[in-house]
Amino acid sequence: MKREIRLIEEMDYAQAHAFQCEYLDRETFEDFLNRVKSAPDLYFITVDGSEVVGVCYGSPSKKNESIMNLNGIAVNLDHTKNYARVGLGTGMLRSFESAVKNKGYSIIGVGSADDPKVEAFYLKNGFNPTELVVIGANSEQIERIRVDDYESGIARREERRRKYNPKEVIFILEKHVE
Numbered sequence: 666m667k668r669e670i671r672l673i674e675e676m677d678y679a680q681a682h683a684f685q686c687e688y689l690d691r692e693t694f695e696d697f698l699n700r701v702k703s704a705p706d707l708y709f710i711t712v713d714g715s716e717v718v719g720v721c722y723g724s725p726s727k728k729n730e731s732i733m734n735l736n737g738i739a740v741n742l743d744h745t746k747n748y749a750r751v752g753l754g755t756g757m758l759r760s761f762e763s764a765v766k767n768k769g770y771s772i773i774g775v776g777s778a779d780d781p782k783v784e785a786f787y788l789k790n791g792f793n794p795t796e797l798v799v800i801g802a803n804s805e806q807i808e809r810i811r812v813d814d815y816e817s818g819i820a821r822r823e824e825r826r827r828k829y830n831p832k833e834v835i836f837i838l839e840k841h842v843e
Contacts, residue, residue, distance in 0.1 A: 668718070670756045673701060673708040680717040681710055688739035689720070700724070706768070707733075709760045711740065711753045718748050721757035723765070726774060732839070733765040735775040758790055766842045773840045779833035784815070792838035794818045799825045800833050807831060 673681055682697045692700075701708050704724060711719030719740040726732035738757060741748040765773055775792065777784050794815050799807040807829055812818035815836075822834045 668711060668713050668753065670709060670711050670719075670753070670760055672705060673710050677710055677712070677717055681708070681720055684717050684739070684741075685720050685722075685737065688742075689737035706764050707761070709757045709764075711748075711757055713746075713748070718746070719753050719757055721754075721761050723761060723773070725770070729772075729774075731770060732772045732774045733768070733770040735761065735773050754786060755790060762840075762842050771841060771843045773842055775838050777836045777838060779835050784836060787836075787838050788815060790840070792840045794836045794838050796837040797822055797825065798835050798837060799829055799831045800835065801829070802832050804832065812836070 678698065678701065679694075681701075682694055685697070686692070701722075707724065708722040709720070710717050719738075721735070721738040723733050723735045723737075726734050735758075738754055738761075740753045740757075762773065773792075775787060776798065777787055794812050796809055797812055797818055798809050801807045808825065810821065810825075812821060818836060822836075825831065825834050
């Protein structure tokens, strides 16, 4: 089968929604449709034949009009299918970056999962850490602090873990796409 990265189409909605709910954000199909239809040029998928094996999507920041948020990016992690860590995520990210630039935005912002592999993906793709967010057991934000770089952020993250024993401490990263 031929792997292809492209914008989502109506025939992909059910599969993309199911994939997104499994790997990223759970939302009703109605909310998914409303979001996708409001910005179809910001929802990319990777297909292998007719199977959706990756998604990448975003939305404008509500806090800063020059930032486009990358809300989710994931690739099928089934080790028997060889989709993970072969460039599909980077390919979707490049497509998303082009769309963001074409829409006139200069920055992509993203909150990383609290996972070294996910953080490494963003760093490899040119994102720079700007903040740490400490998230409590009930998913509430406990603290948000600025960081200068990844290395100092790791040290500050460990300090926050010892201080709060939180559910997670995530990096907020940005990439300039001018």
